[in-house]
Amino acid sequence: MSVAPGSARTPGFNAGPIVAVVGAGVVGRSWARAFAGAGFPVRLFDPSAEAARAAVATIAAELSEDVGLGLLPAGAASEVVGRITVCGRLADAVAGVDYVQESGPEDLAVKQSILGELVAATAGDVILASSTSTLDPNLIAAGSPGAVRFLVVHPVNPPHLIPVVEILAGKATDPAIVVRACEFLRQVGQQPVVLHRFVTGFLLNRLQAALLREAIALVVDGVADAAAVDTVVRDGLGLRWAVLGPFGVAATNADGGVGDYLTRFRGPLMALMSSLSPTPELSATAIARLETSTAEMIGGMPLDRLRRSRDVFVHRVRALKRELAPMEGG
Amino acid sequence: MSVAPGSARTPGFNAGPIVAVVGAGVVGRSWARAFAGAGFPVRLFDPSAEAARAAVATIAAELSEDVGLGLLPAGAASEVVGRITVCGRLADAVAGVDYVQESGPEDLAVKQSILGELVAATAGDVILASSTSTLDPNLIAAGSPGAVRFLVVHPVNPPHLIPVVEILAGKATDPAIVVRACEFLRQVGQQPVVLHRFVTGFLLNRLQAALLREAIALVVDGVADAAAVDTVVRDGLGLRWAVLGPFGVAATNADGGVGDYLTRFRGPLMALMSSLSPTPELSATAIARLETSTAEMIGGMPLDRLRRSRDVFVHRVRALKRELAPMEGG
Numbered sequence: 001m002s003v004a005p006g007s008a009r010t011p012g013f014n015a016g017p018i019v020a021v022v023g024a025g026v027v028g029r030s031w032a033r034a035f036a037g038a039g040f041p042v043r044l045f046d047p048s049a050e051a052a053r054a055a056v057a058t059i060a061a062e063l064s065e066d067v068g069l070g071l072l073p074a075g076a077a078s079e080v081v082g083r084i085t086v087c088g089r090l091a092d093a094v095a096g097v098d099y100v101q102e103s104g105p106e107d108l109a110v111k112q113s114i115l116g117e118l119v120a121a122t123a124g125d126v127i128l129a130s131s132t133s134t135l136d137p138n139l140i141a142a143g144s145p146g147a148v149r150f151l152v153v154h155p156v157n158p159p160h161l162i163p164v165v166e167i168l169a170g171k172a173t174d175p176a177i178v179v180r181a182c183e184f185l186r187q188v189g190q191q192p193v194v195l196h197r198f199v200t201g202f203l204l205n206r207l208q209a210a211l212l213r214e215a216i217a218l219v220v221d222g223v224a225d226a227a228a229v230d231t232v233v234r235d236g237l238g239l240r241w242a243v244l245g246p247f248g249v250a251a252t253n254a255d256g257g258v259g260d261y262l263t264r265f266r267g268p269l270m271a272l273m274s275s276l277s278p279t280p281e282l283s284a285t286a287i288a289r290l291e292t293s294t295a296e297m298i299g300g301m302p303l304d305r306l307r308r309s310r311d312v313f314v315h316r317v318r319a320l321k322r323e324l325a326p327m328e329g330g
Numbered sequence: 331m332s333v334a335p336g337s338a339r340t341p342g343f344n345a346g347p348i349v350a351v352v353g354a355g356v357v358g359r360s361w362a363r364a365f366a367g368a369g370f371p372v373r374l375f376d377p378s379a380e381a382a383r384a385a386v387a388t389i390a391a392e393l394s395e396d397v398g399l400g401l402l403p404a405g406a407a408s409e410v411v412g413r414i415t416v417c418g419r420l421a422d423a424v425a426g427v428d429y430v431q432e433s434g435p436e437d438l439a440v441k442q443s444i445l446g447e448l449v450a451a452t453a454g455d456v457i458l459a460s461s462t463s464t465l466d467p468n469l470i471a472a473g474s475p476g477a478v479r480f481l482v483v484h485p486v487n488p489p490h491l492i493p494v495v496e497i498l499a500g501k502a503t504d505p506a507i508v509v510r511a512c513e514f515l516r517q518v519g520q521q522p523v524v525l526h527r528f529v530t531g532f533l534l535n536r537l538q539a540a541l542l543r544e545a546i547a548l549v550v551d552g553v554a555d556a557a558a559v560d561t562v563v564r565d566g567l568g569l570r571w572a573v574l575g576p577f578g579v580a581a582t583n584a585d586g587g588v589g590d591y592l593t594r595f596r597g598p599l600m601a602l603m604s605s606l607s608p609t610p611e612l613s614a615t616a617i618a619r620l621e622t623s624t625a626e627m628i629g630g631m632p633l634d635r636l637r638r639s640r641d642v643f644v645h646r647v648r649a650l651k652r653e654l655a656p657m658e659g660g
Contacts, residue, residue: 199548200601207545208579223529228523241567243640244560249538262617279606287589290589294580295588306574310582313573
């Protein structure tokens with residue numbers, strides 16, 4: 001989804017925020033598409049000018065494919081790509097912008113170095129956001145005079161399709177910067193979720209790893225095949241999780257809500273949670289078993305086709321959520 | 331969803347399988363509705379005749395509500411209810427049926443006793459299925475002459491809405507009985523998934539507990555609020571999980587599929603999985619915190635309305651899956 005129908009578009013907002021995306025890898029590229037798709041002018045910088053140009057070509061190809069799939073109106077592709085300007089120098093990319101999304105390599109020293117450049121090249125009210133998925137913002141911004149306007153804005157890949165971003169401020173971050181960042185991201189069509197403190201994997205990767213760990217253990221231990229585990233999620237738990245998170249599910253499972261649920265089922269729930277599998281070894285044998293079992297499930301379907309059908313499905317489910325509005329979000 | 335549009339309906343199958351449901355609690359009631367909704371005549375027995383009659387009244391009310399919500403065609407409610415016959419004696423309920431779904435109390439001795447009665451009252455080729463969510467079929471059928479035709483068929487609540495059933499045979503179960511049970515359940519519109527051996531919580535409750543455990547820990551440890559955790563699932567992970575299970579997601583996250591993914595990300599994935607939270611204590615303070623945080627998320631929305639909007643959403647997502655057929659199932 002590129003032109004976010006649910007976003008609160010300010011009349012004439014094309015004169016509004018200008019965005020710089022620093023780093024044109026998979027994440028930066030998808031951010032550029034998401035920002036431009038929501039109507040914002042984007043300046044894209046990568047130390048490799050070739051990488052930046054290739055990223056724009058990939059965005060154009062993806063957009064055309066989405067037009068072909070009926071996910072976007074004809075004409076949207078060139079309109080969105082037209083909002084992206086490749087800049088050969090970092091200073092040119094960030095000159096006069098309101099928001100910078102850094103999507104460089106996942107390395108503390110590199111992130112610190114980029115932040116230093118950004119602080120030097122931008123005015124004191126420009127929001128400096130990092131796409132990091134693993135690093136503590138307090139470490140990235142340690143000792144930086146820009147710490148006050150720096151925060152983590154971690155997207156779900158790909159951000160133009162999955163609308164959640166994780167927001168994590170450092171101890172030195174101005175709370176007003178967090179508020180402004182969240183407001184802007186909502187305009188981009190994103191659902192910002194705020195973490196109160198750093199934790200490995202943030203929310204999304206932790207929750208995903210919790211499910212994946214148990215799923216892997218069930219297959220490696222011979223309890224069931226990958227197809228059985230995936231069916232249980234896809235046609236069972238996932239149908240509910242697309243509309244209610246774990247607390248919403250728990251609340252609707254007992255007449256008195258989540259407190260009633262946890263009190264009433266405390267014993268068996270504690271026993272079940274305590275019986276969950278430890279982290280499996282992921283030996284070569286285990287990986288081979290998981291690969292074979294997954295291949296049996298997918299059959300001969302090419303992964304590209306699977307990805308496209310996933311994207312069409314997610315696009316349609318989001319439209320359904322906007323139509324039904326079962327909970328806020330979409 | 332009661333009249334399962336995706337089910338493989340044999341022409342003239344109304345002359346086919348007759349089903350007995352033993353136990354008219356929440357699970358038995360929903361089974362009766364699912365079987366009758368798929369076109370099968372249902373005999374419903376409960377030791378309390380009043381409970382059985384109340385269950386039918388509840389089914390009728392639920393069906394009328396679904397007609398009102400546009401989920402079922404007008405007339406469907408009385409048609410479905412008309413297929414359910416309440417029987418005052420177990421022997422009458424199971425006489426001449428092809429399949430028995432036992433949904434009695436979750437107690438080993440009670441399940442063994444009911445199985446004894448069912449074995450005595452049915453012919454040697456009648457499938458005897460138990461809805462148990464916690465008991466090992468080898469224990470329930472230990473020493474029973476009916477062990478050969480006994481198996482666990484554990485539904486997801488409510489089975490008329492969520493189409494996954496977990497199948498677990500005992501060591502003595504005839505494999506042909508498992509095949510016949512799966513075929514029948516597909517006719518009912520269910521996706522049977524087969525477990526190779528008993529494990530606490532089977533697949534679905536384990537996977538759900540894995541996600542819930544981490545979700546609870548994140549809120550109790552003060553990392554984020556329930557609303558943030560639920561948004562990450564509902565507008566992030568859940569959008570994918572409604573179309574791809576954890577192995578499908580992993581396979582589409584690396585160009586070489588799941589083996590490539592697990593090999594390439596083995597280090598950080600193992601580190602993340604090993605950093606996941608242990609089982610939280612669920613003290614009164616923790617439960618109060620979870621309750622307050624969930625209440626802030628839900629706001630004033632009545633749980634009944636939340637359940638209804640969930641049901642409408644799941645119904646529509648299933649229709650979308652049948653239309654798009656992204657993976658098998660729906």
